[in-house]
Amino acid sequence: MAYVTIRDVALRSGTSISTVSRALNNSGRISPATKAAIEQAARELGYIPDSRAKAMRSTKTSLVALLVPDIRNPYFADLAYAIQDTLFDAGYCTSIGTSSENGEKQDAYITSMLSQHVDGAIIVPRGGATPAMRAIVEKNVPMVFVDRHVSDMHEVPVVDSDPAPGLSQALNDLHDRGFTRVGYISGPILDSPTFQEREAAFRTIAGTLFREDGIFVESTSFGHVSCASVMRKMRSWGVQAVIFGYSQDAIQAISLMGSRGFVIGKDISLISFDDLEMFTLTTPRISVISQQVQKIGSLGAKLLLDRVEKRGRAESQRVKTLYIPRESVAAAL
Amino acid sequence: MAYVTIRDVALRSGTSISTVSRALNNSGRISPATKAAIEQAARELGYIPDSRAKAMRSTKTSLVALLVPDIRNPYFADLAYAIQDTLFDAGYCTSIGTSSENGEKQDAYITSMLSQHVDGAIIVPRGGATPAMRAIVEKNVPMVFVDRHVSDMHEVPVVDSDPAPGLSQALNDLHDRGFTRVGYISGPILDSPTFQEREAAFRTIAGTLFREDGIFVESTSFGHVSCASVMRKMRSWGVQAVIFGYSQDAIQAISLMGSRGFVIGKDISLISFDDLEMFTLTTPRISVISQQVQKIGSLGAKLLLDRVEKRGRAESQRVKTLYIPRESVAAAL
DNA sequence: CTGAAAGCGCTTACAG
DNA sequence: CTGAAAGCGCTTACAG
Numbered sequence: 058m059a060y061v062t063i064r065d066v067a068l069r070s071g072t073s074i075s076t077v078s079r080a081l082n083n084s085g086r087i088s089p090a091t092k093a094a095i096e097q098a099a100r101e102l103g104y105i106p107d108s109r110a111k112a113m114r115s116t117k118t119s120l121v122a123l124l125v126p127d128i129r130n131p132y133f134a135d136l137a138y139a140i141q142d143t144l145f146d147a148g149y150c151t152s153i154g155t156s157s158e159n160g161e162k163q164d165a166y167i168t169s170m171l172s173q174h175v176d177g178a179i180i181v182p183r184g185g186a187t188p189a190m191r192a193i194v195e196k197n198v199p200m201v202f203v204d205r206h207v208s209d210m211h212e213v214p215v216v217d218s219d220p221a222p223g224l225s226q227a228l229n230d231l232h233d234r235g236f237t238r239v240g241y242i243s244g245p246i247l248d249s250p251t252f253q254e255r256e257a258a259f260r261t262i263a264g265t266l267f268r269e270d271g272i273f274v275e276s277t278s279f280g281h282v283s284c285a286s287v288m289r290k291m292r293s294w295g296v297q298a299v300i301f302g303y304s305q306d307a308i309q310a311i312s313l314m315g316s317r318g319f320v321i322g323k324d325i326s327l328i329s330f331d332d333l334e335m336f337t338l339t340t341p342r343i344s345v346i347s348q349q350v351q352k353i354g355s356l357g358a359k360l361l362l363d364r365v366e367k368r369g370r371a372e373s374q375r376v377k378t379l380y381i382p383r384e385s386v387a388a389a390l
Numbered sequence: 391m392a393y394v395t396i397r398d399v400a401l402r403s404g405t406s407i408s409t410v411s412r413a414l415n416n417s418g419r420i421s422p423a424t425k426a427a428i429e430q431a432a433r434e435l436g437y438i439p440d441s442r443a444k445a446m447r448s449t450k451t452s453l454v455a456l457l458v459p460d461i462r463n464p465y466f467a468d469l470a471y472a473i474q475d476t477l478f479d480a481g482y483c484t485s486i487g488t489s490s491e492n493g494e495k496q497d498a499y500i501t502s503m504l505s506q507h508v509d510g511a512i513i514v515p516r517g518g519a520t521p522a523m524r525a526i527v528e529k530n531v532p533m534v535f536v537d538r539h540v541s542d543m544h545e546v547p548v549v550d551s552d553p554a555p556g557l558s559q560a561l562n563d564l565h566d567r568g569f570t571r572v573g574y575i576s577g578p579i580l581d582s583p584t585f586q587e588r589e590a591a592f593r594t595i596a597g598t599l600f601r602e603d604g605i606f607v608e609s610t611s612f613g614h615v616s617c618a619s620v621m622r623k624m625r626s627w628g629v630q631a632v633i634f635g636y637s638q639d640a641i642q643a644i645s646l647m648g649s650r651g652f653v654i655g656k657d658i659s660l661i662s663f664d665d666l667e668m669f670t671l672t673t674p675r676i677s678v679i680s681q682q683v684q685k686i687g688s689l690g691a692k693l694l695l696d697r698v699e700k701r702g703r704a705e706s707q708r709v710k711t712l713y714i715p716r717e718s719v720a721a722a723l
Numbered sequence: 724c725t726g727a728a729a730g731c732g733c734t735t736a737c738a739g
Numbered sequence: 740c741t742g743a744a745a746g747c748g749c750t751t752a753c754a755g
Contacts, residue, residue, distance in 0.1 A: 162478070
């Protein structure tokens with residue numbers, strides 16, 4: 058059984074190709090009788106229209122490309138799920154690609170999607186603008202950035218979270234509990250306006266609540282070693298509570314502390330960005346600053362749909378971060 | 391800047407469409423001079439071949455569909471990553487779809503992939519055979535099942551894990567530590583040969599090590615309530631160590647126990663299937679039976695490639711499960 | 724209401 | 740070595 062084509066359906070229903078097309082797409086007038094006959098023939102044959110051929114004529118693929126750095130990161134998995142869900146309900150298929158925080162692969166994927174003439178692209182950019190990303194813009198393919206943005210592509214709308222509200226709530230909580238020495242670990246800050254902004258927001262807000270000499274900021278790159286040494290530094294400075302701008306760092310830190318007998322919420326208090334399920338499984342459960350990833354995802358998808366379907370001028374949006382206190386933050390010693 | 395077509399490249403290089411096609415695909419003889427000119431023209435114009443048009447002629451899309459129940463489940467995220475990685479290196483693009491353990495969505499996705507004439511499909515099936523899955527087989531599109539299988543589709547090869555080795559190691563460990571009352575919680579066993587097999591393997595192996603009246607088996611469906619009540623039952627029966635066949639259940643149980651002050655590794659010992667990162671963050675860390683998901687993924691991908699590229703008759707494969715003991719299993723009280 | 728024809732962007736025999 | 744032509748499976752004016 059090879060693929061059934063529109064021709065087979067026409068033959069079987071004793072009509073022509075054009076009539077079948079019109080009947081199955083509800084376009085133009087057709088007599089109810091022929092329409093019914095055609096639908097039955099299509100059903101009997103198990104006809105599945107070739108979307109490639111369809112798309113070539115109508116320049117509409119109902120396909121959207123989604124690019125995330127790493128699908129194994131639960132934050133991105135949640136994001137991808139929310140986006141795919143929203144898009145699916147609107148009749149679009151989402152193709153999820155992974156760039157592995159790797160520029161080359163990122164561009165290979167984008168190019169491949171472009172060659173399939175996707176109707177739009179949702180991208181969590183990694184690093185700066187790339188050739189393939191510029192190609193998307195040049196070809197006028199609708200695109201939105203989600204979660205992060207790229208500093209030199211201002212024409213692309215972005216849906217991300219505003220770190221200030223959650224950080225403010227978190228820092229106020231620490232302040233209220235009597236902490237005087239707070240630290241911030243900012244993750245892979247290089248090239249990332251998002252992580253830069255988080256750090257800046259921390260500095261600003263902490264500056265209004267704590268003394269200058271009670272505020273400590275460090276950054277990690279990827280990798281275990283660095284995270285361990287940063288934690289050591291924080292400890293040696295007598296930092297009482299530390300906020301992680303990058304949840305993957307927090308995960309490493311928790312694992313490290315567990316293996317060294319450090320007790321979170323006692324030896325040191327801890328807060329991380331991203332409301333991940335695993336942060337509720339640890340003992341104690343980890344306080345988080347939620348980016349409301351679900352909201353970011355659905356907003357991003359809707360924004361793209363607005364562009365694809367050309368309703369209004371959709372603009373960038375920010376979702377408020379939200380502090381969720383749990384037992385990893387205790388009173389100051 | 392609309393899309394650049396092969397026609398534009400021909401015009402710019404002063405050649406014909408057919409020559410451009412041959413030059414860019416390295417097929418047939420072309421003089422080095424014209425080839426160079428064409429390549430330059432293509433580069434200057436930023437030509438990206440239309441893969442839809444390409445595929446229509448050559449019946450090769452270099453596209454593979456991957457269907458997983460829920461990408462937010464870290465086990466499937468790992469699986470998807472491994473598969474996508476292997477396929478990417480072989481020159482294939484993977485489109486990841488999520489069925490949300492929902493038959494309708496599963497079929498909608500498959501049909502959509504079929505309409506794009508993917509070169510193959512890798513599926514983690516949910517429930518039994520569906521109409522769309524049968525359509526794949528009928529149309530002779532290469533397909534493999536991964537992680538789970540469907541009882542009534544024997545023609546489809548499957549790569550999954552053999553539960554026996556890991557279970558055997560785990561149960562021997564429990565036995566050696568002096569446990570006499572062991573429990574097994576089997577997850578959503580309905581319609582799932584995989585979960586059924588795990589339970590059967592547990593019964594068989596436990597039967598050789600423990601007394602009949604020291605073996606307890608229960609199953610959960612999805613949802614919190616059920617998991618809590620099952621745990622209660624296990625406790626009331628005096629079960630000393632429990633093995634979870636479904637890691638999502640274990641996650642719930644850990645969370646429940648944490649909120650009730652139960653201490654894992656002391657009040658009860660615990661082992662779960664699936665070597666998830668989060669199981670190393672808990673205190674104590676959770677002993678697991680690893681399915682070696684990475685291996686399953688890459689084997690599954692390779693098996694599909696063998697079918698797609700018609701090398702030999704690729705057959706089903708099993709990966710051995712592996713027991714990784716950690717602190718969630720203590721000595722018997 | 725329905726059919727024949729053109730054309731979307733490619734590839735692939737077929738001539739030259 | 741290179742070009743003109745047919746055709747992949749559709750949709751969409753255009754006639755009838």
